[in-house]
Amino acid sequence: MQEIVVSGIGIISSIGNNIDETYASLIEKRSGIGKIEILETLRRDEFLLGEIRLSHEQLIDLAEVDPAKAWTRTALLGIVAAKQAIKDSGIEARNCSLISASTVGGMDRSELYFKDFLTEAKHKAYIDSHHAGNSTEMIAGQIGIKGLITTISTACSSSLNSITFGCDLIKSGKAKTVIAGGTDSLSKFTLNGFNTLMILDRELCRPFDEGRRGLNLGEGAAYLVLEEKSAAIAAGRKIYAQVAGYANANDAHHQTASSGDGEGPFLAMKNALEMAEIMPGDINYINVHGTGTENNDLTESIALKRLFGENIPDFSSTKAYTGHTLGAAGVIESVISILALKRSVAFPNINFKSPIKETGLIPVTETKKLKKAGYILTNSFGFGGNDSSIVFSALKKKTSGANKPKILANPVFINGSGCVSPQNTLNNNYLHDNILEHDRNFLQIVKPNYRDFIDIKALRRMSKIVRMGMVSSATALQEAGIVIPDAIMTATGMGCQNDTEIFLNSIIDDKEGLLAPTSFIRSTHNTVSGAIALAQQNHSCNLTFVHRTFSFESALLNSMMMLNNNKAKNILLGGFDEITEVSWLIKTKIEFFKTNPINSLGLYNDEQKGALAGEGSSFFVLSNEESDKSYAKVLGVSMFFRPENNNEIKHEISAFLNQYSMQAKDVDLVILGFNGDQEFDDIYRNIEEDLFAETSRANYKHLCGEYDTSAAFASWMAAGILKENKIPETIIRKKANKDSVSNVLIYNQFRGINHSLILLERI
Amino acid sequence: MDDLIQKLKVQIIEQLNLEDMEPEDINPKEPLFGEGLGLDSIDALELIVLMEKEYGIKIQNPKDGQKIFRSIETMASYIQMNQK
Structure with a gap:
C-alpha cells in the first residue's frame, strides 16, 4: 500500500488566521471563545462562541475575491484556508483534487434571506449557494482546480472523513495530489439547534471536567495537501507528517446520543491503530473529540479506557480554544495534531478542574513537552453515530510498500x-x-x-x-x-430538505424563541445512513457524499x-x-x-x-x-x-x-x-x-x-x-x-x- | 386533574408524532420512557418544549425531566403544582 504524507497546511479559526497564530494561541492557552460580535443573533447575550472576528467584508478582503459576487461565509473561510495550504506546499493546484466537507454549507446566507428568496430578486444569488457542495465549488473556482472535486457531510466527523477519502483516492490512483479538509461557519441554525438539545454551555466549555455542561460552538476551515510519499520527497516538499492509519466506524446507538460502552469510538480508534500497524502503547498524544457535553466526554473516556487500559497516553481536547467547529473540527484538530507531532508538545486542555467521576481520566492541563512524538491520534465523532480516527506519524525512513497506486482494475x-x-x-x-x-x-x-x-x-x-x-x-x-x-x-x-425548512422557518417565525429539537437533529445530511446503521446495528464504515x-x-x-x-x-x-x-x-x-x-x-x-x-x-x-x-x-x-x-x-x-x-x-x-x-x-x-x-x-x-x-x-x-x-x-x-x-x-x-x-x- | 390528563395525552401524541396512538391507549400511570411508551432523550426535550409552550413552565436542567416525565400522572401533578 502506498504511503501518504501531508505537504501543506492552511487554517483559519477563532484562535488564528494561519498556522503560526494557531500554534501561539495553543501554547499560550489563549482561547478564541468569547461574547458574540459577528453573528446576527437575537441570543447574542446568552451564549459564547468561537467566532472569527472578521466581518463578511473583511473576509472578502482576506480571501482576495471579487466583492461583487455572492459569497457565503463558509466559502470565504474555505478559500482563505485552501489558498494558504497551496501556497504552503508549493503545488500546482490545477491538477489537484479537492475533497471538502461541511455540515451546514451556505446556511449563513440562507438563514438571512430564506423568507426573501421568493420575493426579493436581489437575494436570488444566494439560493444556489445553500447546498453543501457550494463552498467546495467556490474554492475550486478560486484556485483553478480541474481534478476531481467532491464533498462529504457526516456531521461533526465530516472533515476527518474527507482526509481519509483523499488518502484512498491517491492509493487507488484516482488522484496524485489532494487538497482535503472542510469548512463551516457559525449560523443561527446551529446555535439554536444545539440549544434545543440543551447541550450548550453558557459559560466557557470544560471538556473532560466533572462539571462540564455542554459545548461552545465555533467556526473555521482547514485544508491539508496530501501526496504520495516518494512523489512529495522527489518534489522537494516540506513534509509535516505521514497519514499512518485511519478508520470510520458507527456507534449504531442513537441518532444524536453516544453509547454507554463507546463501541463506535472504540472501533474507530482500534481500527486506525491496526491500519498503522502499531500498538496502543505507541501513541504519544491524543487530540480527543472532547466537546464538553456530558454524553460525549463520558463515552469517549470509556472508549479510551477500553482501548488503552490503565496506560492512557497524554491527551487533551482543544475545543475550549476553538469551540466546536462541526464539519471543520476534524481537519482543524488534525492540524493541531500535526503541530503536536512537529513540535513534540501536548497542548493543554484548558478549563479542566476535576476528573469525570465515572472514569477519572485527567487530561494534560499545561503545555507538555513530549519525550517522544512518533504517533499522534485524533478523534472526531458526529451525529448519526459517525465516528472517525486518524493516526499521524513522523516520516518513516523505510517505505513499507510500493509507491505505485493500486489501480482500480476490477469491476x-x-x-x-x-x-x-x-x-x-x-x-x-x-x-x-x-x-x-x-x-x-x-x-x-x-x-x-x-x-x-x-x-x-x-x-x-x-x-x-x-x-x-x-x-x-x-x-x-x-x-x-x-x-x-x-x-x-x-x-x-x-x-433532509423538509426538516431543514421546518427548523429554519421556526427560527425565523419564533424569533429564535422556544424551538423543538426533532427537525434540527433530522436535518443533518447523514440522517438516512445513520438510521440504516441504527436499524441494522451496523458498526461498519458509513459515509455520506x-x-x-x-x-x-x-x-x-x-x-x-x-x-x-x-x-x-x-x-x-x-x-x-x-x-x-x-x-x-x-x-x-x-x-x-x-x-x-x-x-x-x-x-x-x-x-x-x-x-x-x-x-x-x-x-x-x-x-x-x-x-x-x-x-x-x-x-x-x-x-x-x-x-x-x-x-x-x-x-x-x-x-x-x-x-x-x-x-x-x-x-x-x-x-x-x-x-x-x-x-x-x-x-x-x-x-x-x-x-x-x-x-x-x-x-x-x-x-x-x-x-x-x-x-x-x-x-x-x-x-x-x-x-x-x-x-x-x-x-x-x-x-x-x-x-x-x-x-x-x-x-x-x-x-x-x-x-x-x-x-x-x-x- | 382528569381533564388535564386527557389534554396532556392529546398534546403528547401530537408533539411526539405517536402514530397510531389514541389517548385511551395511554395509561396515565404507565412509564413514558423505556418499557412503557418507549420514549427517549429527544422526546424528553420535546416534552420540555411542550411544558413551556403550553403551560408556561420552564425546566432548566434536562435531568429534572426524568422525574417529571415519569408518567402522564406525574406530569399532570407537576403542572398543577407549578402553574401560576
Missing part, C-alpha cells in the same frame, strides 16, 4: 437493488408497463406502505427522505440476501475503491433526494425548475426554462463477488467539473471509455440525463449526434424528475436492462439495429457544471 457486481420513485418501481418492475403520467409542477414518489418495512416505533421519527431510504435499502439487501453489509455509502445532493450531481458518483467511486482494496465484500450504496413545495418554488425563481405544471411524458418538448423537479431513492448491494442474483457489473465511474466546451466533454467521454478498451461506437445503450431544460439539454443533443449516432439512446427524467442523485435511478434502470437484456419502450429516444444490450453508459450533467459517467456491463 464490482450489483447483487441487489431497491428503488422508490415517482413510478411503480419498488417491486423491481423495470418500467415495461403501468408508466405513471404526472400532471404537476414536480414529481413525487409513489408512497410505499412504510409499515411493511419499518418498525412503528422508529417510524414516527422518520421524515419522508429517511423512509424512502429505509425502504429502498431494505429491498436491496433482501434481494442480495445480505443482512449486515460491510459498509454503508450514501449520497444526497440536498439532504453531498456534492450535487457528484454525490452518488462519489459514493459509487468510494464503494468500488473499498471493494477493490478488499476493505469490504458487500457494500450498501444508495442515492436519494426529496422535493418539497418550498424548495421547488424557491428554485423556480432561479429557473432551475419549471414553474407551470406539465404532463411528464411531454417533458422533452417543453419550452419553459428549468427542469421538471423530482425525487426518489435507489439503493444497491455492491459486491466484489458475483452471485446467482447478480444484475450487472459496474466497470467504472468518472466525474468532471466545468469543462470549457463540448469538445472537452467528448474528450472526457472518449478517455473514460478508453480505460475499458472501448470507443463510443462500442456502447450498446447510452442513457442521457435530458431534463427538459432546453438550454442545457443542447449539451446532450450535441454529444449524442457526434458520439452516439449509431447507438441506442435513452432518457429517463420524464419518469423520476430531476434531482441531484438521479443517476442512482438511471443506474437502477441500467441494472434491470442488463439483467433482462431488454430496453423498456418508455425510455427509448432512438433504437439502434441491435437486439442485445451488453453494456450501458450513463451520462448525466448539471447545468453544464458537474458531469458524470457510469459504465455498466452485462454478466
Whole structure:
C-alpha cells in the first residue's frame, strides 16, 4: 500500500488566521471563545462562541475575491484556508483534487434571506449557494482546480472523513495530489439547534471536567495537501507528517446520543491503530473529540479506557480554544495534531478542574513537552453515530510498500437493488408497463406502505427522505440476501430538505424563541445512513457524499475503491433526494425548475426554462463477488467539473471509455440525463449526434424528475436492462439495429457544471 | 386533574408524532420512557418544549425531566403544582 504524507497546511479559526497564530494561541492557552460580535443573533447575550472576528467584508478582503459576487461565509473561510495550504506546499493546484466537507454549507446566507428568496430578486444569488457542495465549488473556482472535486457531510466527523477519502483516492490512483479538509461557519441554525438539545454551555466549555455542561460552538476551515510519499520527497516538499492509519466506524446507538460502552469510538480508534500497524502503547498524544457535553466526554473516556487500559497516553481536547467547529473540527484538530507531532508538545486542555467521576481520566492541563512524538491520534465523532480516527506519524525512513497506486482494475457486481420513485418501481418492475403520467409542477414518489418495512416505533421519527431510504435499502439487501453489509455509502445532493425548512422557518417565525429539537437533529445530511446503521446495528464504515450531481458518483467511486482494496465484500450504496413545495418554488425563481405544471411524458418538448423537479431513492448491494442474483457489473465511474466546451466533454467521454478498451461506437445503450431544460439539454443533443449516432439512446427524467442523485435511478434502470437484456419502450429516444444490450453508459450533467459517467456491463 | 390528563395525552401524541396512538391507549400511570411508551432523550426535550409552550413552565436542567416525565400522572401533578 502506498504511503501518504501531508505537504501543506492552511487554517483559519477563532484562535488564528494561519498556522503560526494557531500554534501561539495553543501554547499560550489563549482561547478564541468569547461574547458574540459577528453573528446576527437575537441570543447574542446568552451564549459564547468561537467566532472569527472578521466581518463578511473583511473576509472578502482576506480571501482576495471579487466583492461583487455572492459569497457565503463558509466559502470565504474555505478559500482563505485552501489558498494558504497551496501556497504552503508549493503545488500546482490545477491538477489537484479537492475533497471538502461541511455540515451546514451556505446556511449563513440562507438563514438571512430564506423568507426573501421568493420575493426579493436581489437575494436570488444566494439560493444556489445553500447546498453543501457550494463552498467546495467556490474554492475550486478560486484556485483553478480541474481534478476531481467532491464533498462529504457526516456531521461533526465530516472533515476527518474527507482526509481519509483523499488518502484512498491517491492509493487507488484516482488522484496524485489532494487538497482535503472542510469548512463551516457559525449560523443561527446551529446555535439554536444545539440549544434545543440543551447541550450548550453558557459559560466557557470544560471538556473532560466533572462539571462540564455542554459545548461552545465555533467556526473555521482547514485544508491539508496530501501526496504520495516518494512523489512529495522527489518534489522537494516540506513534509509535516505521514497519514499512518485511519478508520470510520458507527456507534449504531442513537441518532444524536453516544453509547454507554463507546463501541463506535472504540472501533474507530482500534481500527486506525491496526491500519498503522502499531500498538496502543505507541501513541504519544491524543487530540480527543472532547466537546464538553456530558454524553460525549463520558463515552469517549470509556472508549479510551477500553482501548488503552490503565496506560492512557497524554491527551487533551482543544475545543475550549476553538469551540466546536462541526464539519471543520476534524481537519482543524488534525492540524493541531500535526503541530503536536512537529513540535513534540501536548497542548493543554484548558478549563479542566476535576476528573469525570465515572472514569477519572485527567487530561494534560499545561503545555507538555513530549519525550517522544512518533504517533499522534485524533478523534472526531458526529451525529448519526459517525465516528472517525486518524493516526499521524513522523516520516518513516523505510517505505513499507510500493509507491505505485493500486489501480482500480476490477469491476464490482450489483447483487441487489431497491428503488422508490415517482413510478411503480419498488417491486423491481423495470418500467415495461403501468408508466405513471404526472400532471404537476414536480414529481413525487409513489408512497410505499412504510409499515411493511419499518418498525412503528422508529417510524414516527422518520421524515419522508429517511423512509424512502429505509425502504429502498431494505429491498436491496433482501434481494442480495445480505443482512449486515460491510459498509454503508450514501449520497444526497440536498439532504433532509423538509426538516431543514421546518427548523429554519421556526427560527425565523419564533424569533429564535422556544424551538423543538426533532427537525434540527433530522436535518443533518447523514440522517438516512445513520438510521440504516441504527436499524441494522451496523458498526461498519458509513459515509455520506453531498456534492450535487457528484454525490452518488462519489459514493459509487468510494464503494468500488473499498471493494477493490478488499476493505469490504458487500457494500450498501444508495442515492436519494426529496422535493418539497418550498424548495421547488424557491428554485423556480432561479429557473432551475419549471414553474407551470406539465404532463411528464411531454417533458422533452417543453419550452419553459428549468427542469421538471423530482425525487426518489435507489439503493444497491455492491459486491466484489458475483452471485446467482447478480444484475450487472459496474466497470467504472468518472466525474468532471466545468469543462470549457463540448469538445472537452467528448474528450472526457472518449478517455473514460478508453480505460475499458472501448470507443463510443462500442456502447450498446447510452442513457442521457435530458431534463427538459432546453438550454442545457443542447449539451446532450450535441454529444449524442457526434458520439452516439449509431447507438441506442435513452432518457429517463420524464419518469423520476430531476434531482441531484438521479443517476442512482438511471443506474437502477441500467441494472434491470442488463439483467433482462431488454430496453423498456418508455425510455427509448432512438433504437439502434441491435437486439442485445451488453453494456450501458450513463451520462448525466448539471447545468453544464458537474458531469458524470457510469459504465455498466452485462454478466 | 382528569381533564388535564386527557389534554396532556392529546398534546403528547401530537408533539411526539405517536402514530397510531389514541389517548385511551395511554395509561396515565404507565412509564413514558423505556418499557412503557418507549420514549427517549429527544422526546424528553420535546416534552420540555411542550411544558413551556403550553403551560408556561420552564425546566432548566434536562435531568429534572426524568422525574417529571415519569408518567402522564406525574406530569399532570407537576403542572398543577407549578402553574401560576
